[in-house]
Amino acid sequence: MTKKTEAKLLDSASSLFWQQGHKATSLDQIAANANQSKGAFFHYFRNKNDVTKKVLAKYAHERLIGPMDQFFAAHDDVKDALLAWVQGNYKYYTEHDYQAGCLMGNLALELADRDDDIREDLSALFLEWENALVRHLREKAKEGQLVMEPRQFARIVIAAMQGITMTIKVHKDKNRAGREFMALSEMIERLIKD
Numbered sequence: 001m002t003k004k005t006e007a008k009l010l011d012s013a014s015s016l017f018w019q020q021g022h023k024a025t026s027l028d029q030i031a032a033n034a035n036q037s038k039g040a041f042f043h044y045f046r047n048k049n050d051v052t053k054k055v056l057a058k059y060a061h062e063r064l065i066g067p068m069d070q071f072f073a074a075h076d077d078v079k080d081a082l083l084a085w086v087q088g089n090y091k092y093y094t095e096h097d098y099q100a101g102c103l104m105g106n107l108a109l110e111l112a113d114r115d116d117d118i119r120e121d122l123s124a125l126f127l128e129w130e131n132a133l134v135r136h137l138r139e140k141a142k143e144g145q146l147v148m149e150p151r152q153f154a155r156i157v158i159a160a161m162q163g164i165t166m167t168i169k170v171h172k173d174k175n176r177a178g179r180e181f182m183a184l185s186e187m188i189e190r191l192i193k194d
Contacts, residue, residue: 008034014055017102022052022110059103060125065132066153072136079192081136082157083185089161090181093168100179101169105162130154145193149173152193160184175191 012034020059027048031041045051068085075081100106104125112119133154140146146153164184168177 002141005034005036005040009041009044009060010055012036013051014103016060017052017107022048022107048114049117052111052118056104056107056118056121057084057123064104065100065111067130068077068129069132069136078136078140079188079194082188082192086185086188087162087183089165093165093177094174098172099117102162102165105165126158126190130158133157138190142170147193148192157184157188160187 004147009030013025013030016029016033025048027038030051030059031038034040045054067088071085071088072081073080075084104122107118108122108126113121131149131154134150137146137150137153141150148156161184164177165182171177177180
């Protein structure tokens, strides 16, 4: 067994959770979709919750926190970085026809009231995302350019991003999506002084 096999199983689980939800996805489907045996699955993962936690952690770092950090690394100004990040998310969703939404948000909606173990992992990952954003915002707060306390600002931005992701997934309307991302950009413009 190799790390490549583990990666195939993680990608398979991620894809199936995104396409059909957690409850509707079986371990047999995960293994078959990865062209692996169920035995290979159990070589890397104890159970469905184990693979779910690893899928969530991978997604949070590769699709949420990592890309956000890249926007901050590419821009000298925090406001410019945030606005570019919002624009990048808009571009991603429009290029993908508003399919799937945010895997972490989707699984939070599906599992938070049904599985305390997964809910705790989701809570920790959302907090990690929040903390990453707070680190980027502290500079503006110290300079007196952030109208709101950094943690509250980070929470509102993340909540807005998740809400927009959900509504554009439902409406699949480019104009509406554009207006919603523009509203988030306007909020950022107003809450970070130049």
